[in-house]
Amino acid sequence: MSQSGGLLASYEYLDSTVDAIEQLKKAGFKGVKAYSPYPDHHIEHALGYDQSPVRVWTLVGGLTGTATGFAFTTWTSVDWPLVVGGKPIVSIPAYIIIAFELTILFGALATLIGLFILSRLPDLRPAVVYDPEFTAGRYGVYVQAEGGRLDEARNILNGQEPIELREGEGGANV
């Protein structure tokens, strides 16, 4: 165990998981990851998450949609000017609807793309350290540690009585 290694602990309880994360963080371990069957704000809080940049994707996507909607309708009207129903060639009120729909469409698609990029999905490589119970009822904590600190990390994880503690290569696909 001279190389860096990874430890994966499976927990039955939420408070054990959160305590393990907090202790690892306090001890200065980088690369702590958590698994949970549902999004839990205690875990997110323990890991010190900030705002997700997904919101930037949504905003930029939405604004692009608005601009596209107005630009496209205006351009096509000017491209072949035809008076319909006595309305101006460029009828902004009517085009608001197209711009609105495209705002939503582009915003939603950009959000989805942003999510995939930020959370590294799709990822179909087989997981090296993973417990299929993570999608059922168990929580998991994964930590990467240098050779010397591996024991310390193991002690912290064991201190919260995991159901299972597995060791894998450092930098494993988690």
Added chain:
Amino acid sequence: MSNATKDPIVRGALAHPDVTRLDDVNRDVLKVLATPGKGWWALFSLASLGLVVFFTSWGWQLYRGIGVTGLNAPVGWGVYITTFVFWVGIAHSGTLISAILFLFRAPWRQAIYRAAEAMTVFAVMTAGLFPLIHVGRLWHAYWLIPYPNSRFLWPNFKSPLVWDVFAITTYFTVSATFFYLGTIPDIAAARDRATGLRKKLYQVISMGWRGTDQQWHHFGKAYIFLAALATPLVLSVHSVVSWDFAVSIVPGWHTTIFAPYFVAGAIYSGVAMVITLVVPIRKVFGLEAYLTTKHFDAMAKLCLLTSMIVGYAYMSEFFMAWYSGEEIERTAFWNRLFGTYWWATWIMLTCNMFVPIMLWFKRVRYSIPALFVISIFVNIGMWFERYVIVVTSLHHEYEPFAWGIYRPSLTEMGILLGSFCWFSFWFLLFTRLLPPIAIQELKEVLPPPMRKQKEAHS
């Protein structure tokens, strides 16, 4: 952690499902995906048979032309447009339950929203077929999409029908995205219990989801933003559909009340359809612990509210027709109640305004058979509402020489029947392939397992 230890009590009170352990949810919901029972196969065969009727009727219409329908001057919109509006309306409550109630933090939505969302996607898929059927020459349907053609002619963006193309395609894309995103963690849950080919398939559909903190973090935010985008969308789509009518000058269509009236009606019919669909799912798959009478009570209250809005809209339409002093308008509405199509109007009023009065009684709201029957009445009533709006308005416009009678043909009836089978076909497949109850979201309302609490008890 002080928050987390207090939480279970609060969350427990909000959690309707009568389960406590997180992995119980997986066990109970995923067993639905196991071997289907006889009931499922019977329904699936029936739906498939209906698909034969659907495609035969459509094929016949494509072969012989639009003349096989009852559509002619002056009634150029008939059963097809009626059914189109009906299915778009059905779609709406799915988004209401999944997006709007999500933003309002209504915890009862968790158990039903997956089924409601699936209903939305399949209902839009069904609705989307009707413009294609209605245009007759299906092979020209792509003219609806703005593309640079050889004459550089563009669609008329001042036309509500073009708005509708944008609204419906956007609605389909966004609701399908929202639906798919919500299912990803649940498909991963199904994957972790599955074996063989099914496991591989679920691995691909779930994109290799593992439930890491990073994934959940972005997922949660993306979900909120999609909900925030879907909320105005759902209100806009049926407004745009209503403007297909309201922007014209046909008496009976040309009113400003149409947009809110249509949106309320859409949610009304959609919630009724959710009840119609969820009752058999609950029974067949034994999900009584998850879909409790409290959920049905909440849906029934939503039905009651929207039925009152719809009822108010009917009354205000009649009142305004009389109060306006406009002879044509008055005649149009008199004709609705006592003209050729009086029966359709009275079916509409009975099913949408009078039958739901029963929902005022708690005993009715807590009786699942009663709700099932009422929901079917509402479905029928809401189809007739659109029939009344489309047909009675068109058959009796301004000039007496242009009045006429419309009778749906057998082909149209075949397609109408087939549309229900097309919808059921997809919905039945859904109940077998994807978890019909949101596993992941249910866990959010369950009390989280706590060691400290357990130690304190023992």
